[in-house]
Amino acid sequence: MSVADPMSPLKMTVATSSPSELAHRPSRAAIWKSALLDRASLIIPCVMLIGLLLVYASLRDGVFTLDELNLDTAAAMTLILAATGQTIVLLRGGIDLSIGGMISLGTVLAATRFGTDPAQAAAWAFGIVAIGGLVGALNGILITALRLQPFLVTLATWSILSGTAMIILPTDGGSLPSGWTMFGVSTKLGLSSSVWLLAVLLVFWIWFKRTRLGIAIRATGSNERSAFLSGVSPIGINIATYGLSGIFAALAALYLTTQTGAGSPTIGKDYILPSVAAAVIGGISLFGGRGGLVGTIIGAFILTIIGNLVFVLEVSSYWQPIVSGIILLVAVLASSIAEKSARRSLS
Amino acid sequence: MTELLNATAITKRYGGITALSRADFSARAGEVHALLGENGAGKSTFIQILAGAVRPDGGTVTLAGSPYRPRDPQEAQRSGIAPVFQELSLVPDLTVEENIWFRHEPLSAVRTVRARAMREATLELFARHRFPSIRPDQELRRLTLAERQVIEIAKALSRDPKVLILDEATSALGPQETEWLLGLARGLADAGSLVIYISHRLGEVREIADRITVFRNGATVAAYDTQAVDDETIITDMLGRRMDRLYPERKKTSTDTVALGLRGFGVDHRLSDIDLDLREGEVLGVAGMQGHGQRELFQALFGIGGSRGTVDVWGKPKTIRSPRQALTGRDGLALVPEDRRNHGLLLAKSVRENLTLSVIQRFTRFGITDPRREGALVDEMIATLKIKTGTPEQLAGTLSGGNQQKVIFGKMLLTEARILLLYDPTRGIDVGTKGEIFQLMRDLAAKGYAILFYSSDLAELVHVADRVAVLRNGRLAAILEGEQNSERQILRAAMLETRAA
Numbered sequence: 001m002s003v004a005d006p007m008s009p010l011k012m013t014v015a016t017s018s019p020s021e022l023a024h025r026p027s028r029a030a031i032w033k034s035a036l037l038d039r040a041s042l043i044i045p046c047v048m049l050i051g052l053l054l055v056y057a058s059l060r061d062g063v064f065t066l067d068e069l070n071l072d073t074a075a076a077m078t079l080i081l082a083a084t085g086q087t088i089v090l091l092r093g094g095i096d097l098s099i100g101g102m103i104s105l106g107t108v109l110a111a112t113r114f115g116t117d118p119a120q121a122a123a124w125a126f127g128i129v130a131i132g133g134l135v136g137a138l139n140g141i142l143i144t145a146l147r148l149q150p151f152l153v154t155l156a157t158w159s160i161l162s163g164t165a166m167i168i169l170p171t172d173g174g175s176l177p178s179g180w181t182m183f184g185v186s187t188k189l190g191l192s193s194s195v196w197l198l199a200v201l202l203v204f205w206i207w208f209k210r211t212r213l214g215i216a217i218r219a220t221g222s223n224e225r226s227a228f229l230s231g232v233s234p235i236g237i238n239i240a241t242y243g244l245s246g247i248f249a250a251l252a253a254l255y256l257t258t259q260t261g262a263g264s265p266t267i268g269k270d271y272i273l274p275s276v277a278a279a280v281i282g283g284i285s286l287f288g289g290r291g292g293l294v295g296t297i298i299g300a301f302i303l304t305i306i307g308n309l310v311f312v313l314e315v316s317s318y319w320q321p322i323v324s325g326i327i328l329l330v331a332v333l334a335s336s337i338a339e340k341s342a343r344r345s346l347s
Numbered sequence: 348m349t350e351l352l353n354a355t356a357i358t359k360r361y362g363g364i365t366a367l368s369r370a371d372f373s374a375r376a377g378e379v380h381a382l383l384g385e386n387g388a389g390k391s392t393f394i395q396i397l398a399g400a401v402r403p404d405g406g407t408v409t410l411a412g413s414p415y416r417p418r419d420p421q422e423a424q425r426s427g428i429a430p431v432f433q434e435l436s437l438v439p440d441l442t443v444e445e446n447i448w449f450r451h452e453p454l455s456a457v458r459t460v461r462a463r464a465m466r467e468a469t470l471e472l473f474a475r476h477r478f479p480s481i482r483p484d485q486e487l488r489r490l491t492l493a494e495r496q497v498i499e500i501a502k503a504l505s506r507d508p509k510v511l512i513l514d515e516a517t518s519a520l521g522p523q524e525t526e527w528l529l530g531l532a533r534g535l536a537d538a539g540s541l542v543i544y545i546s547h548r549l550g551e552v553r554e555i556a557d558r559i560t561v562f563r564n565g566a567t568v569a570a571y572d573t574q575a576v577d578d579e580t581i582i583t584d585m586l587g588r589r590m591d592r593l594y595p596e597r598k599k600t601s602t603d604t605v606a607l608g609l610r611g612f613g614v615d616h617r618l619s620d621i622d623l624d625l626r627e628g629e630v631l632g633v634a635g636m637q638g639h640g641q642r643e644l645f646q647a648l649f650g651i652g653g654s655r656g657t658v659d660v661w662g663k664p665k666t667i668r669s670p671r672q673a674l675t676g677r678d679g680l681a682l683v684p685e686d687r688r689n690h691g692l693l694l695a696k697s698v699r700e701n702l703t704l705s706v707i708q709r710f711t712r713f714g715i716t717d718p719r720r721e722g723a724l725v726d727e728m729i730a731t732l733k734i735k736t737g738t739p740e741q742l743a744g745t746l747s748g749g750n751q752q753k754v755i756f757g758k759m760l761l762t763e764a765r766i767l768l769l770y771d772p773t774r775g776i777d778v779g780t781k782g783e784i785f786q787l788m789r790d791l792a793a794k795g796y797a798i799l800f801y802s803s804d805l806a807e808l809v810h811v812a813d814r815v816a817v818l819r820n821g822r823l824a825a826i827l828e829g830e831q832n833s834e835r836q837i838l839r840a841a842m843l844e845t846r847a848a
Contacts, residue, residue: 210459212452215445222440229400229436230502231421231450289440 017257041291042285045298048281052305053144055121059312059315070192076304077194078103078256079274085136085248086202086275087296089138092241093221093288094150098139099249099275101161102132106253108165111174111263122179129250135161136246140238158272165265174263184260197255198297200226205293217241221288277324278303281331302327349412351376351541352397352510357406359392359481359565366392367565376509379532379542380764381552384562385585385749385777389804390545391433393562394512397543398430399423410510421450429508433515433775435499438490444469446487447502457796467695472505477529479524492519492686493637500528511535512543517808518775521637521803522838529555532626547777548804549578556743562588586779593778594810595786598793600812601629605662606797607648607766608679612656616642618821621656625766625797630788632812633801634837641801642685645770648799649682660766674762681764683755683772691755694744698736699725699742701754706761728757733783749780756787767791769800785811805834819842 036043057063082099091097106128114121135157142153186193208214220227220237228234252271257263280286281302282295303324310320350373359367367389374380374631384390397408399417410413410426417423423430430436434575437446438596444465445452452466469483478501481494490498496519501512513532517525532542533555552559553573561584562571569584579808607625612618618640625631635641647654650667657667660678667673673680684690692701702725703710710720725739732753736746752772759767767824769788773781774809788811802808808815817840825840827833 199512207457207459210452212454212458215441215449215452215460219438219441219449222438226436226438229398229420229432230438231419231424233419233421289438293690 009151041285042295043297044331044334046125046210046332047304048230049197049298049302052302052309056309056312058306059309063093066190069111070187070195072304072308073198074192074194075307076300077197078252078259079271079278079303080198080201080300081248081252081255082271083275083296083300084205084293085245085252087279087282087284087291087293088217088248089150089241089245090276090284090286091288091291092217092237093224095276095286096136096142096154096155096242096245096249097138097151097272098135098157098161099245099252100268100270100272101158101165102135102246102249103253103256103271104265105161105168105268106132106250107257107260107267108169108174108263108265109192109256110254111176112169113172114176114180116177118177118179121180125254128254129247131255132246132248132250133243134246136243136249137239139246140240141235142240143242144235144238150242159310162265162268167270169263169265172262172267175268176257176261181258181261183255202297205260208221209292213240218289222290274303274324277328281328283331283335289328299331349375351771352410352415352543354393354397354408354409355406357396358404359389359396359401359410360404365565367396369566370406370562371567372487372560373570374543374560375604376541377536377539378557378690379536379544379555380641381544381556381559382562383552383559383581385584385747385779386416388585388777389565389801390562391514392565394430394432394514394543394545397423397428397510397512397839398432399428407514424450424506427509428508428512429503429506429795430512431499431503431514432494433518435495437499437502440486442484442486443481443490443498444483444591445683446498447472447483447505451506455814458582468505469501472501476501476504477527479527491638493521496520497524500531508540510541510543512545514545515547515775517546518547518803522805522841523553523636545565547775547781549581553578554739561585582778584847585777593782593785594807595782595789596691596810597789597813600789600793601626602795602796605659607799608657610657610659612644612647612654612658613821614640614647614652614654617819618643618647618818619653621823623826625799627795627797628792628800629814630792630800630835631798632808632815632832633818633823634805634808634815635818636843637803639841640818642770644818645682645685645768645799645801648680648768655762674764677763677765679762680766680768681762682758682768683752683770685760685773685774687751687755691758692743692751694742696743697740698729698734698743698746698754699739702728702739702757702761705758709761723736724761728761731760732757732787737761747777750777752776752780756784760791765796767796767798769798771801771803773804775804781807783790789832799815805837808832809838 014137053063080102085099086096109124109128112122139154139157142148143150183193188196216227216237218234218239220223220232256267277290278299281294282291282297284291284295306323306327307320310317310323352374354370354372357370370389372393373383382390396403398419401424409486415426417426421481438449441449447469448465452460453468455461466483479497481490481497487495487498496516499515517528522527525645529551532544536542544552545554556573558570558572559576559581561568561581563585596739604627605624606627609623612621621644633641633644643652646652648667650669650673660680701722707716710717710724722736729736729739733755734757735750741753746754773784788800792798798809800812809832812832814826815828815837816823816834817825817837819841826837827840
């Protein structure tokens with residue numbers, strides 16, 4: 001720009017105390033409001049969970065005890081594990097329906113192959129997790145290489161995995177080593193192994209979300225093109241994302257067998273949509289990039305407590321999906337309103 | 348002197364379209380090298396090749412004497428080439444600092460990001476290059492376009508590049524940040540880096556570039572030392588013909604009729620007490636530093652966000668609470684928005700659909716569209732605005748930037764509104780199209796249209812507008828006309844407390 005020299009000392013002063021900042025300095029109240037709105041998608045499910053727990057406690061004694069925590073965590077854990085994988089995929093802006101097939105396949109493999117030898121069981125447990133990772137990686141490769149919708153690719157692999165599970169074990173059954181099914185019963189310091197597993201999962205997440213991969217997954221979900229231009233490999237990120245989802249589905253299957261003591265070729269489908277629901281109630285955006293595992297875990301507990309409530313109220317169990325659906329709608333609506341007003345207060 | 352970067356006979360085709368043919372480019376360390384050309388000349392494709400985002404079909408590039416063939420952006424970055432794309436490479440849901448260090452974050456022993464080290468590195472980077480103050484912990488989507496542009500530059504610099512590519516980096520910046528960036532580019536070159544500088548603003552190029560390479564139709568047409576060439580020659584090279592003049596003749600066409608009258612107009616704390624009359628046949632410029640209320644003014648007039656005060660349109664009070672209430676045919680207002688890629692155009696839709704989207708009722712009878720009437724309107728607009736499109740069915744996203752902007756103009760003109768709100772309509776557009784748009788604005792004014800025109804390029808306001816209203820801190824600082832309407836006076840009013848306008 002051809003501005004005359006006498007202007008330049010002026011520019012220096014302007015640059016140090018920018019007038020635009022002075023004009024835009026928000027009030028303390030406004031800062032609080034925007035901080036609250038920013039976290040609305042996590043605050044809302046927290047409030048919902050507390051509300052549900054209070055209702056639950058008013059109907060039954062002993063809700064706020066370690067026993068209840070142990071029980072509810074055990075009830076929620078399979079869903080939490082499945083939803084952890086789903087959370088990672090949703091953060092990347094995708095969706096994974098194949099976890100249904102993987103969970104079914106995992107349970108039937110465990111119920112038919114573990115036998116009674118602990119070493120053999122352990123080897124197969126690792127094998128199942130590896131299969132989960134491989135199937136997930138294959139999802140990632142298909143989605144990237146064929147440029148197909150994640151919804152369609154994982155719908156197809158779900159079907160293939162379910163069929164495979166049916167061939168291995170056509171009806172519910174099989175058996176697991178007795179030590180294996182004791183997993184959920186054992187406790188340490190008053191906390192069941194399920195609660196400890198939840199703690200391990202949280203530690204994993206605190207670590208994972210701060211790794212380069214964790215950031216890259218969120219970034220890709222937020223803006224795929226920008227992530228690519230910044231050096232993220234499109235196929236690498238999809239292999240990692242769907243691979244992790246497959247691994248968590250396999251872990252969910254293994255956990256499930258410790259609870260049921262049997263394999264089931266159809267049980268996986270019960271976790272597909274709830275895993276998405278738990279994540280969305282917990283504030284994960286279906287458009288990718290926003291949310292975290294803490295929200296998903298809260299979402300999974302909300303869904304579990306709704307089941308408890310229906311049981312305590314002694315109403316038909318068909319009320320459970322109805323109430324879950326309403327909670328899902330309220331959660332999505334509330335966070336979308338918060339999101340919009342956050343935008344409005346800014347632009 | 349040895350060349351740091353040497354590209355010979357680069358070619359690139361997209362389907363049947365040749366983006367680059369025989370493009371040559373050579374530049375040395377320690378210089379600012381400007382790359383000029385109209386939109387569609389192949390500059391963007393060329394730098395995408397350098398950045399590893401696109402692979403060339405033919406030709407060779409050498410970097411510091413050895414062959415350079417990056418397979419992906421990461422490899423380009425490792426070789427020391429850092430691009431600042433016009434299409435920003437930032438991620439909205441990451442924070443400012445996460446964006447800057449994305450893919451090369453400082454890691455701890457357990458491979459997690461060291462937050463404190465990242466913050467320190469960010470502040471150090473900001474201090475070293477005298478960045479405008481931006482909080483590093485904000486999410487990027489909270490930032491304005493100008494701030495994002497600044498962060499994109501920080502991201503490129505965080506890799507200490509040997510070659511920094513700035514593609515239209517100043518087009519989103521206000522005068523203050525522009526000055527800063529020019530100083531930064533010059534400083535980097537003086538410190539031994541190569542800065543490849545792409546801009547449509549010749550003034551900037553003159554100020555900092557040592558050498559200039561000109562592209563036209565995908566090929567290199569000329570390369571000069573900046574000192575040894577005049578603007579006229581450069582423009583002729585870019586256009587392939589002599590351009591008579593960039594700015595059209597300005598005849599006074601305004602009448603006494605007030606088209607748009609504002610009294611006590613304001614938007615929360617960001618815009619206050621605006622009294623302004625836009626007359627029939629007038630081009631009224633709006634100037635101001637980035638973030639002093641221009642955007643709020645344009646958005647509020649178009650019904651985006653709330654406002655207070657009174658608005659008279661063609662002599663009658665009008666309430667505008669949504670774009671729908673602004674777009675009311677002949678007595679309405681139409682807007683050319685700031686971010687044409689995201690707000691103005693549906694890139695995946697055809698030129699025809701984009702043009703007629705807001706005016707479907709103009710060719711609809713009893714709820715059924717009449718394709719013949721639609722076709723006639725579309726053909727007329729394409730002809731009037733000289734939109735370079737294969738057919739009306741070509742996707743808007745495949746047009747050059749200048750032609751995309753023409754489509755938005757067409758869309759706006761089809762609404763028949765005679766009050767036009769133009770927010771930086773020439774941003775990132777080539778010289779040839781700029782000239783056409785200025786001519787169009789003056790022609791429309793002569794036909795009785797009233798035009799409110801914001802530009803981040805002060806020269807445009809000085810040469811195209813009849814009067815210029817200058818905003819400072821959300822208030823009207825001055826209205827300049829005649830002799831007073833100069834870049835110097837605008838800057839004074841925008842930056843200084845003035846006693847009188």
